[in-house]
Amino acid sequence: MSEATRLVIFGVVIIASILAPGSVEAHTEGGLAGGFISGFTHPILGWDHVVAMVAVGMWGAFLGPPAIWLLPVVFPLVMAFGAALGIMGIPIPAVETGIAASAVVLGLLILFAAKLPLWAANVIVAVFAVFHGYAHGLELPEATNSFAYAAGFVIATGLLHLIGILFGLLIAWPFGAYAVRAGGGVISVVGLAFLFGIV
């Protein structure tokens, strides 16, 4: 069994464990647990965020090392900066457009298998991370527990990157490259739908 196969199986098991249906709860939890769940679900419940963050992972996998892990390192760092701008109330124009555009651009980069230099890839991801962070930052002060919310939010973002990386690792197989590039196309279309307000 190759390294890539083992990584994909390991990742799928981890993600399946996290997403597996748990017990039904009639009441919402407050405090630490409530803050974590609230932060964890926040990036997952917005499809424009989901596709863009998965795309970051997929593109990283397409670019190979060191981009495969450097992009998921750069994204949360810059996203936190964007969130800080949102928390401080410093205005940024066209936030929603920036978020939708991130899905369109990253999807197209995957679709056309664009192999940009590492610095350029980092700059593109960092610019879009500001918009995503800003949108989350606007809602952060309302959280029950700021630490738990921030932890849940950052971990969920990282797991979305991981999903993208695992899907991107399919390029190790002949059919996989087509599947990943098609995935990029789908992400781009979803981004366009958000950009033009269709969804």
Added chain:
Amino acid sequence: MACALAPTEAAAHAPIPGLMGFYVGMLHPLSTPPQLLAVLALGLMFGQQFPRDFLVCWIVFSLCCFAGMVLGQAVSMQGTEDAWLLAICTIAASLAALLPNGLFLPWLVLAGGCGLLIGVVSTPDPGHWRPTLITLAGSFVGANLALLFSTGGVGWLTEQFSQPWVRIGLRIIAAWIAAISFLMLALVVSGASDAEKRSLPSSEVQSILL
């Protein structure tokens, strides 16, 4: 086995006077997110190159922690301790994520700053000198143990597992910690945080010890 299972006098509270206060102090560096995150960030920063330069940084951390405990008795930081700790944590975790090879001077400054602030926030409110001293001793031991364990844990991981993904994983965790601490810093600075003042209330310490 027989000795371990033999019936002894039941003790609902610590049998040694002051032990509970020592224990409360020892757990204090792990009791609030800014302190916990800062110790983890330092651990990730030093641990990736363990044991290089760690001894010097640890001595600086310990001395500054002691100095902070002394200073904390006389100087008030007006509730800005959490913001400074989170700033140090953000810088340390960012360094661990982006420059895992490390830079000695920033390491020293961050170790000293973190030790000083942990010392200051561990200071109980003014009260009887004996319980205060016991609690401070516990906090000093706790802070040093936390740094030793976090650094040693990361160092052990990098030594035992040579696969590249271990180091990559540590850098990703460092980036996450930097992001979390920066978010919390923004909340504290903007005044939107739910953080409370972190010093141990003297009434709590006194009631435990006396």
